[in-house]
Amino acid sequence: MNPMQILISLWTLVVKEVRRFTRIWPQTLLPPSITMTMYFIIFGNLIGSRIGEMDGISYMAYIVPGLIMMSVITNSYSNVASSFFSNKFQRSVEEMMVSPMPNWVILSGFVLGGMARGLGVGLIVTLVSFFFTDLNIHHPLVTLGVVTMTATLFSIGGFINALLAHKFDDISIVPIFVLTPLTYLGGVFYSINMLPEFWQSVSLANPILYMVNAFRYGILGVSDIPVGGALVAIALFIVAFFVLALWMLERGKGIRS
Amino acid sequence: MAEPALSIRGLTKVYGNGFHALKGIDLDVPEGDFFALLGPNGAGKSTTLGIVCSLVQKTAGQVKIYGIDIDRDFAKAKYHLGVVPQEFNFSQFEKVEDIILAQAGYYGLSLRQAKPRCDQLLKDLGLWDKRHGPARMLSGGMKRRLMIARALIHRPRLLILDEPTAGVDIELRRSMWDYMRRINREEGTTIILTTHYLEEAESLCRNIAIINHGEIVRNTSVRDLLTELDTETFLLDLARPIVEAPRIEGFDVEKVDSAQLALSVRKGQRLNDVFAQLSDQDMQVVSMRNRANRLEELFVSMVEGNNAKAEAKRAAQEEVRQ
Secondary structure: OOHHHHHHHHHHHHHHHHHHHHHOHHHHOHHHHHHHHHHHHHHHHHHHHHHOEEOOEEHHHHHHHHHHHHHHHHHHHHHHHHHHHHHHHOOOHHHHHOOOOOHHHHHHHHHHHHHHHHHHHHHHHHHHHOOOOOOOOOOHHHHHHHHHHHHHHHHHHHHHHHHHOOOOOHHHHHHHHHHHHHHHOOOOOOOHHHOOHHHHHHHOOOHHHHHHHHHHHHHHOOOOOOHHHHHHHHHHHHHHHHHHHHHHHHHOOOOOO | OOOOOEEEEEEEEEOOOOOEEEEEEEEEEOOOOEEEEEOOOOOOHHHHHHHHOOOOOOOEEEEEEOOEEHHHHHHHHHOOEEEEOOOOOOOOOOEHHHHHHHHHHHOOOOHHHHHHHHHHHHHHOOOHHHOOOEHHHOOHHHHHHHHHHHHHOOOOOEEEEEOOOOOOOHHHHHHHHHHHHHHHHHOOOEEEEEOOOHHHHHHHOOEEEEEEOOEEEEEEEHHHHHHOOOEEEEEEEEOOOOOOOOOOOOOEEEEEEOOEEEEEEEOOOOHHHHHHHHHHOOOOEEEEEEOOOHHHHHHHHHHHHHHHHHHHHHHHHHHHHO
């Protein structure tokens, strides 16, 4: 395929993916905004007013970056996992396999679709947060960079999950048993400085902690961890996951007999 | 000499569970041909076509599409290929038109290039009125036609149809046959067809390959194959009921029921002799027809012969092992 044909095929796939999650917006866009509003009301407003400040910032403002990041992670991942697995399940993945579209375009198309949903939901949650607190973004480039990279990484993760999945249960195992606990323990609702030293060290092994804190640094200017290292680590993970997903796709893992 | 539309050499497929689906088959399909690949369930038809379409990974062998080796440049080869699989393989929730246009996009065709072709295909295949509806609302026959439209959107030179008329009513089947004949004749599209309706293969195809147990049993023209048919069975409906089958000199006759006879006629025998002898015995024939499609008889005899050979070979191997 020439570059123009590659661009057309990629655009086709991205538009199809965006159309998919916007068509079913009551399942994809509405629930996270309602859930996050509940978090803002209960944790931020009701409980948060009794907690006071965290790292010198009001508790409501402190949890906003974490909650936005939580939405981005969950939605990027589950969008690609469920969309690609549905394509496998309905065998419509064969439409792409019989076409001359290169595998990296297929992977990129789904990842961009996942990013669109993750970032779209992130934007909705950010807009909702304006009803509860004022946000002054301290480092716009860091904020944008971290959230985009996180959406990319978890979209690729969702793709790998879908390739390996044999049934619908297999695409909900990772979000329920891995992503949710790691996100809750990744400093969304608290600073790890509040933890005993041992648990602080354990927390440092949680990759989501770095994303949440780097994002919080971008918005609020405070972080529990060095931000530069976090950005490099996320970038390296993206490259490693992309290479792994592409290798699996080339081998036909989960899609070719 | 022009490159064949499809050339297969030594194609082998061994699945993960050790099952030898293909045992080194060779096959050539000339450009412009209407070709049937026949075989019982599990014979290796869909595996062969799956490898050609990149849905199944081959174990060994070579596949060339219009001279392009799929191991060297599969992407280029895929431009020549259109595929209509056995199972519905599109998103049931998408609109009919969107499914076809998305496929065009996967081939790098812009919306401006693809839209007129898409409209034409929708009209030709009787889907125009349904184009804005979700695919799940289509009937089974319409879904099959949707897959044909999708496969043709990029004007492939080789169209692979894996049981395209399965579950389609007779009227629709005939109209699909007419459409396939038309694109083969007018657009020069080479068509490879697998089907369980042997009448379909006899009516549409010029050449035929029969595959069984992962091996090509026969590969010849339909005409040549039919000349090999040395016995045909006719069903004769009698005017009056009979108690037992009559004796007819030189012919095998069986009683099907009290008013019907099954008559085997070998090549060179004359039906006049049968009617003369039946008249002598005061039996009147009111109508007659073939018991089965001619190709079907041949197909069954070949597959049964091949099964017997495979069984004998297996038994011999078993004996050597003991």
